[in-house]
Amino acid sequence: xxxxxxxxxxxxxxxxxxxxxxxxxxxxxxxxxxxxxxxxxxxxxxxxxxxxxxxxxxxxxxxxxxxxxxxxxxxxxxxxxxxxxxxxxxxxxxxxxxxxxxxxxxxxxxxxxxxxxxxxxxxxxxxxxxxxxxxxxxxxxxxxxxxxxxxxxxxxxxxxxxxxxxxxxxxxxxxxxxxxxxxxxxxxxxxxxxxxxxxxxxxxxxxxxxxxxxxxxxxxxxxxxxxxxxxxxxxxxxxxxxxx
Amino acid sequence: xxxxxxxxxxxxxxxxxxxxxxxxxxxxxxxxxxxxxxxxxxxxxxxxxxxxxxxxxxxxxxxxxxxxxxxxxxxxxxxxxxxxxxxxxxxxxxxxxxxxxxxxxxxxxxxxxxxxxxxxxxxxxxxxxxxxxxxxxxxxxxxxxxxxxxxxxxxxxxxxxxxxxxxxxxxxxxxxxxxxxxx
Numbered sequence: 237x238x239x240x241x242x243x244x245x246x247x248x249x250x251x252x253x254x255x256x257x258x259x260x261x262x263x264x265x266x267x268x269x270x271x272x273x274x275x276x277x278x279x280x281x282x283x284x285x286x287x288x289x290x291x292x293x294x295x296x297x298x299x300x301x302x303x304x305x306x307x308x309x310x311x312x313x314x315x316x317x318x319x320x321x322x323x324x325x326x327x328x329x330x331x332x333x334x335x336x337x338x339x340x341x342x343x344x345x346x347x348x349x350x351x352x353x354x355x356x357x358x359x360x361x362x363x364x365x366x367x368x369x370x371x372x373x374x375x376x377x378x379x380x381x382x383x384x385x386x387x388x389x390x391x392x393x394x395x396x397x398x399x400x401x402x403x404x405x406x407x408x409x410x411x412x413x414x415x416x417x418x419x420x421x422x423x424x425x426x427x428x429x430x431x432x433x434x435x436x437x438x439x440x441x442x443x444x445x446x447x448x449x450x451x452x453x454x455x456x457x458x459x460x461x462x463x464x465x466x467x468x469x470x471x472x473x474x475x476x477x478x479x480x
Numbered sequence: 481x482x483x484x485x486x487x488x489x490x491x492x493x494x495x496x497x498x499x500x501x502x503x504x505x506x507x508x509x510x511x512x513x514x515x516x517x518x519x520x521x522x523x524x525x526x527x528x529x530x531x532x533x534x535x536x537x538x539x540x541x542x543x544x545x546x547x548x549x550x551x552x553x554x555x556x557x558x559x560x561x562x563x564x565x566x567x568x569x570x571x572x573x574x575x576x577x578x579x580x581x582x583x584x585x586x587x588x589x590x591x592x593x594x595x596x597x598x599x600x601x602x603x604x605x606x607x608x609x610x611x612x613x614x615x616x617x618x619x620x621x622x623x624x625x626x627x628x629x630x631x632x633x634x635x636x637x638x639x640x641x642x643x644x645x646x647x648x649x650x651x652x653x654x655x656x657x658x659x660x661x662x663x
Contacts, residue, residue: 249560256559257516442555445548448579453548460556 240434247435247471251463254320262459265316265331269309276302300351307347308334314403317459318466339406345414346402353399357392361385397429398422404469424472432468436461520557524550525567528574535578535585543582547575597636 255262280302284294311334319326334343361384368374374381401421405412412420425432439461446454527550534542554568554575564572592599593615604614611618619630 245562249558252556253559256520256556257513259520259556442552445551449545449548452545453552456549456552456556460552 240431243431244435244438247464247467248438248460250321250467250470251317251460254323254467255317255459255463258320258326259456259459261326261328261330262313262316262320262462263455264328265313266455266458268328268331269306269313272309273302273306276305300348303351304344304347307350308340308343310334311339311343311403311406313462314466315407317462318404318407318469321463321466321470333407338410342406342412342414342417343403346399346406346417349414349418350396350399350402353395354392357388357395359388361388393433394429397432398425400425400432400465401469401472404466408473428472432465435464435468439464517557517559520553521565521567521571524553524557524571525574527553528571528578531578532574532581535581538585540582540586543578547579547582550575594633595635600634600636 280295280298283298284291309331312331315333316326316330319330334340361381364377364381364384365374368377368381399418399421401424402417405417405420405424406414409417439457442457442460443454446452446457527546531543531546531550534546550571554564554571557568558564563569593603594600600615604616607613607615607618616631616634619634623629623631
């Protein structure tokens with residue numbers, strides 16, 4: 237089995253080759269996604285202002301709907317990069333692939349599960365933080381709060397790695413239902429979660445560098461990362477199943 | 481585990497293109513077009529020059545934006561190569577130098593602000609006009625909000641304080657007067 241550095245080099249060099257010459261389209265799609273996410277987040281915050289029970293539940297419901305909609309766009313971004321990795325031509329319109337009939341319902345169901353998992357993982361820390369009052373309260377309970385956030389993040393990452401191939405499977409297997417997509421992704425990622433985790437971690441230095449540019453350079457880094465994940469999927473599906 | 485391979489009807493991205501069954505070694509890959517790579521190298525190089533030039537003109541924010549973008553584009557221009565080459569390598573060097581110079585400029589400016597009352601006084605005039613408050617007041621506000629002690633680093637007094645001199649002379653007068661009236 238190839239060492240992780242060699243493996244990462246193969247995935248990332250394939251990604252670089254795939255996106256070279258198409259960065260205008262991919263970065264444009266990412267910018268569109270970010271602007272849409274920003275507008276929808278601003279609207280969702282202002283629809284239910286205040287901190288009462290109704291406002292909180294309403295805010296959570298609106299947030300859930302926003303995440304489903306953004307999932308359709310994120311599917312488009314993933315499929316743009318998957319197409320590039322497979323040497324296919326792409327256009328900006330590929331961003332809206334997720335809105336196609338026959339695909340959008342599966343994406344929405346899968347995204348609903350992903351959002352629910354994310355919510356459950358962050359719930360303990362959120363509930364604990366909601367009971368603290370002011371900066372002093374947070375300071376005195378900093379250690380347990382940090383611990384809860386850390387545990388929640390670890391769980392979230394573990395699940396995210398397991399479901400990382402969902403969007404690619406939806407695109408690659410039109411006959412596969414949403415439940416089977418989730419199960420298949422988890423099966424595919426069994427034994428490969430650490431490999432994908434290390435690949436994703438390798439982008440951290442570039443993301444830290446992007447902080448200096450107020451996140452502008454991160455647009456290109458995100459495209460690079462998305463193409464590397466698509467390359468990982470291509471490698472994973474190219475393996476002989478009998479070898480497992 | 482293998483049901484998605486055996487029972488699926490591949491009609492998407494892997495449409496009839498599984499030439500590597502049974503072989504888990506890395507398949508041969510197409511190289512990116514030379515024009516695309518050249519374009520990325522040239523763009524990153526131009527951005528590196530722009531970052532260094534903007535540092536020399538002390539724009540502070542512009543090099544912070546241009547240099548990272550230049551470095552990222554230089555990395556992307558590598559394609560299948562192991563190392564950076566030619567214009568991309570120069571772009572990374574130029575960007576790194578501009579970031580370093582920018583950091584030194586910012587560091588000396590901030591240090592001068594804390595150490596030199598004259599510099600702080602000049603900056604106070606500008607911030608007072610622009611934001612209605614002085615740098616010292618902003619630093620004290622930060623100390624109150626975050627519980628830090630940055631104001632202890634401020635050296636010297638950037639403003640004249642006539643009330644201090646008045647208080648000293650008044651105290652001397654009172655002492656002299658009191659002594660004078662006691663019999």
